[in-house]
Amino acid sequence: MTEKAKREYKTVEHGPYDYRNDTLHPVVLKNYGKWKHHDNPRPGVLVSVAESGDVLYTVRAGTARQITVDNVRTLCDLADKHSEGYMRFTVRNNVELMTTDESRIDALIADLEQAGFPVGGTSNTVTNIHHTQGWLHCDIPATDASGVVKSMMDELMHEFRHAEMPAKVRLSTGCCAINCSGQADIAVIVKHTRPPRINHETLAKTCELPKVVARCPVAAIRPTRVDGRLSLEVVEEKCMYCGACFGACPSMEINHPEHSKIAIWVGGKNSNARTKPAIMKMVAHGLPNNPPRWPEVNKVVKDILMAYKKGGRPYERLGEWIERIGWKRFFEETGLSFDVDMIDSYRMARTTFNKSAHIRF
Amino acid sequence: MSTKDNPSNSNGKFLNPTPILDDLEKGPWPSFLTGFKKLAERTKKTMIRGVLDQLEYSYKTKMGYWKGGLVSVVGYGAGIITRYSLIQDKIPEAKEFHTMRLQPPPGLHYNTKMLRELCDIWEKHGSGIVCMHGQTGDLMLQGVPEQNVQECFDELNRKGWDLGGAGASVRTGASCVGPARCDDSCYDTLKVHYEVLKHFTGLVHRPEFPYKLKFKFAGCPNDCVNSIMRSDIAFIGTFRDAIKVDNAEVKNWVQKNGMDSLVNNVINRCPTKAITLKGEGIEIEDKDCVRCMHCINVMSKALSIGSDKGLSLLMGGKSHLKVGSMLGSMIVPFVKAETDEDIENLIELLERIIEWWDDNAFDHERLGETIERVSLKEFLKGVELEPDINMVNTPRDNPYFKAEF
Numbered sequence: 001m002t003e004k005a006k007r008e009y010k011t012v013e014h015g016p017y018d019y020r021n022d023t024l025h026p027v028v029l030k031n032y033g034k035w036k037h038h039d040n041p042r043p044g045v046l047v048s049v050a051e052s053g054d055v056l057y058t059v060r061a062g063t064a065r066q067i068t069v070d071n072v073r074t075l076c077d078l079a080d081k082h083s084e085g086y087m088r089f090t091v092r093n094n095v096e097l098m099t100t101d102e103s104r105i106d107a108l109i110a111d112l113e114q115a116g117f118p119v120g121g122t123s124n125t126v127t128n129i130h131h132t133q134g135w136l137h138c139d140i141p142a143t144d145a146s147g148v149v150k151s152m153m154d155e156l157m158h159e160f161r162h163a164e165m166p167a168k169v170r171l172s173t174g175c176c177a178i179n180c181s182g183q184a185d186i187a188v189i190v191k192h193t194r195p196p197r198i199n200h201e202t203l204a205k206t207c208e209l210p211k212v213v214a215r216c217p218v219a220a221i222r223p224t225r226v227d228g229r230l231s232l233e234v235v236e237e238k239c240m241y242c243g244a245c246f247g248a249c250p251s252m253e254i255n256h257p258e259h260s261k262i263a264i265w266v267g268g269k270n271s272n273a274r275t276k277p278a279i280m281k282m283v284a285h286g287l288p289n290n291p292p293r294w295p296e297v298n299k300v301v302k303d304i305l306m307a308y309k310k311g312g313r314p315y316e317r318l319g320e321w322i323e324r325i326g327w328k329r330f331f332e333e334t335g336l337s338f339d340v341d342m343i344d345s346y347r348m349a350r351t352t353f354n355k356s357a358h359i360r361f
Numbered sequence: 362m363s364t365k366d367n368p369s370n371s372n373g374k375f376l377n378p379t380p381i382l383d384d385l386e387k388g389p390w391p392s393f394l395t396g397f398k399k400l401a402e403r404t405k406k407t408m409i410r411g412v413l414d415q416l417e418y419s420y421k422t423k424m425g426y427w428k429g430g431l432v433s434v435v436g437y438g439a440g441i442i443t444r445y446s447l448i449q450d451k452i453p454e455a456k457e458f459h460t461m462r463l464q465p466p467p468g469l470h471y472n473t474k475m476l477r478e479l480c481d482i483w484e485k486h487g488s489g490i491v492c493m494h495g496q497t498g499d500l501m502l503q504g505v506p507e508q509n510v511q512e513c514f515d516e517l518n519r520k521g522w523d524l525g526g527a528g529a530s531v532r533t534g535a536s537c538v539g540p541a542r543c544d545d546s547c548y549d550t551l552k553v554h555y556e557v558l559k560h561f562t563g564l565v566h567r568p569e570f571p572y573k574l575k576f577k578f579a580g581c582p583n584d585c586v587n588s589i590m591r592s593d594i595a596f597i598g599t600f601r602d603a604i605k606v607d608n609a610e611v612k613n614w615v616q617k618n619g620m621d622s623l624v625n626n627v628i629n630r631c632p633t634k635a636i637t638l639k640g641e642g643i644e645i646e647d648k649d650c651v652r653c654m655h656c657i658n659v660m661s662k663a664l665s666i667g668s669d670k671g672l673s674l675l676m677g678g679k680s681h682l683k684v685g686s687m688l689g690s691m692i693v694p695f696v697k698a699e700t701d702e703d704i705e706n707l708i709e710l711l712e713r714i715i716e717w718w719d720d721n722a723f724d725h726e727r728l729g730e731t732i733e734r735v736s737l738k739e740f741l742k743g744v745e746l747e748p749d750i751n752m753v754n755t756p757r758d759n760p761y762f763k764a765e766f
Binding site for chain 2: 007011015016019020023024025039048058067070079080088089091132133139142144150153154160179182183211214242250255257258260270273277278292
């Protein structure tokens with residue numbers, strides 16, 4: 001009898017942790033669904049006013065996302081001291097502590113800063129970066145995630161602490177070209193530049209061949225025999241180096257220390273405010289995967305941000321700024337160069353062509 | 362977890378040198394590395410030492426070294442992300458580094474008691490490394506050996522925690538701050554998230570679909586959880602009646618921010634030109650308003666969402682693989698989500714949609730890809746939804762369809 005079979009405890013399939021089980025700050029609970037308006041009096045501080053007249057101040061601070069039980073306990077100590085024992089996280093890995101006492105905000109900020117959690121990330125700042133797992137934990141990454149974010153945020157610290165951008169700025173990074181790379185005003189995403197390298201020794205033993213064939217978006221993979229062994233081959237003229245097959249089969253190695261490059265995408269937006277949500281567009285590629293600080297990538301991100309900071313009008317998200325000034329001027333103002341690989345050649349390419357006589361000189 | 366066999370180095374430290382990684386301890390932003398190193402030196406956990414050695418090796422060689430596998434808890438087929446090191450011969454201490462995905466409370470609201478309990482259980486059985494949070498919305502406990510997984514899970518489960526999804530399952534949900542602290546929330550994101558994920562919990566734990574299926578819950582069209590791109594089925598709050606205008610507050614706003622700001626930043630930025638200046642106040646033509654949220658965002662005190670609130674369902678959002686990034690598109694323009702009956706009806710509709718997708722999708726095909734391949738028309742027929750002009754930007758601009766006869 002195995003250990004597992006002897007187990008007496010019966011699992012309860014709770015689903016999500018029950019938020020009604022005392023997870024909400026008492027003022028939040030009292031005014032649940034009865035808030036009147038909110039404001040952002042200074043970077044890192046939000047104020048919510050309820051119909052009851054209650055006022056709740058929220059202080060937001062950045063975390064490294066990859067944290068430890070020690071970091072969580074430190075935050076718990078601060079929440080017990082300042083926030084009635086409650087805290088909240090944002091989807092961008094920021095932590096939020098709440099107080100009803102305006103006079104305690106400065107002490108709360110000082111304690112967070114002292115504990116290593118920088119306060120900021122609200123309204124028109126560059127907030128914390130949405131990121132993936134990378135070399136720390138993922139099984140298909142071409143680069144790291146936490147390290148890329150650390151190096152990038154080190155350089156953007158001023159923008160995290162000060163709301164000086166025309167509108168909010170969301171960044172994200174992704175370690176492969178297929179799955180988790182999030183949409184953002186600026187997204188940093190791996191782009192492979194060579195077909196997968198096939199390990200014929202292990203392939204048929206490790207992978208389900210039809211599944212790998214079916215995974216390819218351009219039907220570039222087909223069955224073959226190598227030295228009498230069943231295996232797969234890649235039609236290199238068709239392959240566009242997405243790495244989808246690698247996700248299905250570790251014997252189709254796509255990652256490479258030199259040939260896996262980094263691309264930068266801009267203008268993504270999920271909010272419906274003003275313009276409709278938009279998918280980001282690629283404006284730089286072939287940048288080296290250069291740990292531990294990725295200086296080439298960070299320079300491009302900063303150049304784009306500074307051009308936007310200078311030229312964007314109030315409330316204009318990065319993509320809306322580009323929409324107004326046009327892509328030609330975007331490339332001029334950022335110092336980036338447009339090339340033939342930025343012209344779409346995939347399924348919906350025609351939707352991106354300029355079907356008009358509108359041109360900019 | 363074993364902390365035996367952990368002799369210190371010749372430099373008197375528990376950890377081995379990691380000269381490349383150490384650069385990431387410099388600079389003002391919080392360093393994940395500093396956290397890991399402190400934790401390792403305090404707890405003397407050999408797994409963390411191995412993981413840092415392997416990460417250093419990744420930084421040196423610019424390659425990753427983890428492979429997946431199959432580890433689970435009794436009765437579940439998902440929730441543990443298995444990681445074995447590919448370089449165990451070099452770095453045996455990082456042999457196993459499995460992750461437990463936990464479903465956090467909707468809206469990511471916590472109390473310190475539950476977090477302290479979590480930390481104690483996790484430090485006892487695992488590495489003590491935590492990710493708050495993954496992009497899908499999980500709270501991830503990173504670094505547990507297979508032999509500790511069941512006991513760790515049982516202890517967590519006794520305290521109300523459950524595993525999240527992985528692979529071809531319904532995934533952990535994510536919701537915005539919602540009515541807990543936001544005046545723009547058009548439905549109770551926390552409640553709907555909780556009820557929907559609770560209902561589909563069997564499908565979270567036991568993957569049986571063509572591919573993954575994600576839900577995200579945003580209280581208003583500002584979509585703070587990025588549901589339109591990051592979920593197959595996005596619940597985006599909206600309202601049917603007019604924006605409420607308090608013209609006394611508009612006047613106060615103008616006094617503070619200036620008339621030019623009202624004209625340039627509010628009236629001119631309305632996407633459908635629904636706002637006109639009227640005396641010292643504004644008027645909004647409700648029939649022209651598309652509920653984009655911009656004016657409400659700018660003038661939170663003067664303008665607010667209407668009273669007839671509900672949500673829209675957008676479907677098909679996903680990242681690149683394999684047709685390119687896709688945004689969700691409008692499928693159900695408006696549905697109420699207030700009473701228990703409303704939520705039951707919503708779940709019934711979701712069941713129809715999921716069943717249709719399960720029947721029609723190819724292997725590894727997300728909902729949006731299936732809809733695109735078989736056509737929105739076939740999808741609507743399959744799930745018994747009526748066509749609505751809000752589903753498209755324009756009617757078709759080609760004549761090729763099968764007419765009824």
